[in-house]
Amino acid sequence: MRYHKIPDETVRRLPLYWRVLHSLSAKDQVHMSSKTLADIVHVNPWQVRKDLSYFGTLGTPGVGYDVKKLLKEIGNILRLNGTQKAVLVGVGNLGAALLKYPGFESYGFDIIAAFDKHPRKIGKTINNVIVKDVSQLNDLKGRDIYIGIIAVSATSAQDIAGKLIDVGICGILNFAPVYLTVPKKVTIRNIDIALDLARLPYYMPAKLVGKAI
Amino acid sequence: MRYHKIPDETVRRLPLYWRVLHSLSAKDQVHMSSKTLADIVHVNPWQVRKDLSYFGTLGTPGVGYDVKKLLKEIGNILRLNGTQKAVLVGVGNLGAALLKYPGFESYGFDIIAAFDKHPRKIGKTINNVIVKDVSQLNDLKGRDIYIGIIAVSATSAQDIAGKLIDVGICGILNFAPVYLTVPKKVTIRNIDIALDLARLPYYMPAKLVGKAI
DNA sequence: GGGTGTGAAGGGATTCACAGCA
DNA sequence: TGCTGTGAATCCCTTCACACCC
DSSP states (O other): OSSSSSOHHHHHHHHHHHHHHHHHHHHTTEEEOOOHHHHHSOHHHHHHHHHHHHTTEEETTTTEHHHHHHHHHHHHHTTTTTTTEEEOOOOOOOHHHHHHHHHHHHHTTHHHEEEOOOOTTOEEEEEEEEEEGGGGGGTTTTTTEEEEEOOOOOHHHHHHHHHHHTTOOOOEOOOSSSSSOOOSSSEEEEHHHHHHHHHHHHHSSSTTTOOOO | OOOSOOOHHHHHHHHHHHHHHHHHHHHHHHEEEEEHHHHHTTTTHHHHHHHTTHHHHHHEEEEEEEEEEEHHHHHHHHTTTOOOEEEEOOSSSHHHHHHHHHHHHTTTTEEEEEEEOTTTTOOEEEETTEEEEEEGGGGTSSSSOOOEEESHHHHHHHHHHHHHHHOOOOOOEEEEEOOOOTTTEEEEEOOOOOHHHHTTHSSSSOOOOTOOO
């Protein structure tokens, strides 16, 4: 079962594994069992082994996995080895926070350009990135940037997505609460912060919730 | 099949439906078919019908669903009717953006308190909320606040989670990239922004990605 | 005709159990 | 003995097909 169809759920967990391996590697740990990894990310050991088995024989029975080797392997699968350039559109409250967010860098992402349509935002420098007018999005063409982050309003998001695709972007992280229609070759990943909050009360004890102020 | 076990995936979609119904209701639309709703949130009509059927007979054959009635019904299920008070801990870049985030309000959430440990943050007023020192978290006791949002660093998150649970919080939206260990009665929902970005390259055309700068 | 509700079929991911190797 | 790799079983969710109702 080598490199057949990889379950999406497996792909979802790989970045978790990658991050743990990255930190273990930094601590010069050489070997690690599926149980160790599983305990840290809170899944079952056989889940880890099954996930990794899709990509070939990566471990050694009786010993475990070679941390550095596995880190590199998962990095290759996810294409996280080497820096990825990204561009951000929408430097409002959320967008500005994303520009400063340290988590992206830990996976090798580098936001090298930012755009907004509001004159009072344009020209500002945030985290070493100068905010430009959205009309200058065209300048990105041919600069080997394939990842875009959308942090504009729901009403502008579709328009911005189109513009990003025009300049060659084929992977979009979308924070706007709206479904984006894009060509098949473009991958969208949506993060809708409020949606996750909205289903929290459902899982909480009934008596506590819903007491209006 | 009435009120048996509701699939988690169904619960995940309900807030989507709720938001659409909310906006249709504001436009005074009276009826709506499963297809209309399905097209907007981009799922199949039978998926919508199956989801709703878990909660009883909500529609009328030949007509569709009564928008206002369905809105109220889903609101009851998710417990979104009435305002929910919430508290935020960690007023860094991300936390400050969350304090100003308009999306929470549209689901009836109201962040009524914010805390940070850095003296230069304490005392600031953001979006009408005064930032207090984390040591004052105890003041929340008995104030009918059950939802907490954690936007602190990975190293502090577990500690903050414990403190929130001590003052009665039983639902936590966690933005820190770490697994939180909590009592069974407490519900955690994790949002790890970088994780979603990290699996974007996997789904993108291989040739484009990984060209180091 | 138009549209809902639902048992049954189908598909995908998790879990199990164990063979096999260091 | 310790730990991986993996077919088989199980579970959960999606999809289908159609009975039934306005």
